[in-house]
Amino acid sequence: MSDPVRICLPAEVSVLRTLPVGTPVLLSGPVYTARDATHVRLVADLDAGVAPLDLRDQVLFYAGPTPAAAGRPAGAVGPTTAGRMDAWTPRLLAAGVAATIGKGVRSAAVHAACVEHGAVYLATVGGIAALLATCVRSAETVAYAELGAEALVRMELDDFPVWVAIDAHGNDLYEMARAEWAAPTDPVAGGGCA
Numbered sequence: 689m690s691d692p693v694r695i696c697l698p699a700e701v702s703v704l705r706t707l708p709v710g711t712p713v714l715l716s717g718p719v720y721t722a723r724d725a726t727h728v729r730l731v732a733d734l735d736a737g738v739a740p741l742d743l744r745d746q747v748l749f750y751a752g753p754t755p756a757a758a759g760r761p762a763g764a765v766g767p768t769t770a771g772r773m774d775a776w777t778p779r780l781l782a783a784g785v786a787a788t789i790g791k792g793v794r795s796a797a798v799h800a801a802c803v804e805h806g807a808v809y810l811a812t813v814g815g816i817a818a819l820l821a822t823c824v825r826s827a828e829t830v831a832y833a834e835l836g837a838e839a840l841v842r843m844e845l846d847d848f849p850v851w852v853a854i855d856a857h858g859n860d861l862y863e864m865a866r867a868e869w870a871a872p873t874d875p876v877a878g879g880g881c882a
Contacts, residue, residue, distance in 0.1 A: 690711065690712065691712070692712040692713055692714045692849070693707060693711055693712070693713050694713075694714045694716065694847070695713055695714070695715050695716070695717075696716050696717050697715060697716065697717030697718055697719065697747060697845075698717060698718065698746075699717075701745045701747070701786045704747075704786060704787055704808060705787075705806050705807065705808060705856050706856070707808065707852045707855060708852065708855050708859070709852050709853070709854065709855040709859035709860065709861050709864065710851065710852060710861050710864070711851065711852045712851050713810065713849075713850050713851065713852065714847040714848065714849060714850075715747070715810075715845050715847070715848040716845055716846050716848070717844065717845060718746075718747075718842055718843070718844055718845075719746075719747040719748070719749045719789065719842075719843055719845055719848075720741070720746060720747070720748055720749065720830070720840055720841065720842055720843070721748075721749050721750075721751045721752065721753060721765075721840065721841040721843060722748045722749070722750065722773075722840060723750060723751070723752050723768055723772075723773075723837075723838045724772055724773070724838065725832070725835045726831075726832055726835060726838050726839065726840050727773055727775075727776040727780075728776070729831075729832050729835075730780070730840065731779050731780065734780075734783055739783075740830060740831035740832075741830065741840075742784075743780060743783040743784045745784060745786045746785055746786065747785070747786060747787045747788070747789065747810075748780065748785055748787075748789070749765075749767070749789040749790075749843065750767055750769075750770055750772075750773055750788065750789060750790035750791075751765050751767055751768055751789075752768070752837035752838050753821070753824070753827055753837070753841055753843065754817075754821075754837065756827070760821050760824060761824055761825065761826050761827040761843075762827045762843070763818070764820075764821050765817055765820050765821045765824055765843070766814055766815065766816065766817030766820060767789060767790045767791040767811070767812050767813075767814055768790055768791070769790065769791060769792045770788065770790030770791060770793075770794055770809065770811075771793060771794060771795065773788070773790070774794060774797060774798050777794075777797075777798045777801060778797055778798065778800075778801035781798075781801045781802065781804075781805040781807045782801070782804075784805075785807060786807055786808070787807060787808045787809070787810055788807075788809050789810045789811070789812055789850055790809070790810075790811065790812075791811055791812065791813070792862075793860075793862045794809055794853075794854060794860075798854070799854060799858045800858070802854050802855075802856060802858055803856065803857060803858040806856045807856060808852055808855055808856055809852075809853045809854035810850035810851065810852060810853060811850060811851050811853035811861065812848070812849060812850045812851075813849070820848065823845050823846055823847055823848040823849070824843050824844070824846075824848075825844040825845065825846050826842075826843065826844040827841050827842070827843045827844075828841065829841050829842075830842050
């Protein structure tokens with residue numbers, strides 16, 4: 689595996705868009721958390737021309753950070769299953785969102801939207817929310833506070849670990865892994881029991 693690429697947002701968002709599938713990345717800078725309820729509100733507000741922020745070159749993280757704990761601005765912050773946001777993602781990418789962060793596979797519509805808009809999907813590890821929270825330097829609710837954990841929160845990250853799971857050309861790390869694991873192995877060449 690190659691060494692991680694360090695990306696500072698928003699200055700290097702254009703570099704993020706060029707990385708090939710499978711690239712490990714350490715993200716620093718602002719991202720915005722957004723889960724199901726926030727997506728509903730954000731798309732409605734975007735369509736009404738009253739979105740709470742300019743989405744161009746922003747990164748959306750599918751997460752609901754827990755309240756501050758252990759001296760950190762977020763007690764825990766883990767990725768939500770990205771496929772739950774697929775219905776809204778093409779509209780948000782069309783509005784300029786450069787990248788999304790979550791876990792799991794995406795739909796064909798999201799693949800197509802990544803290619804059309806030069807966006808990427810970044811995956812991070814689920815189940816380690818407390819550890820991921822150590823990479824959060826600040827967390828501030830910017831909209832939809834009434835949604836609680838699903839509010840739109842601006843988080844400042846420092847070396848947050850992700851991998852390019854869908855690149856701007858539509859290459860998909862999950863599909864590649866599935867194909868690799870499904871390929872028959874030759875016990876003589878290695879990779880099986882003889």
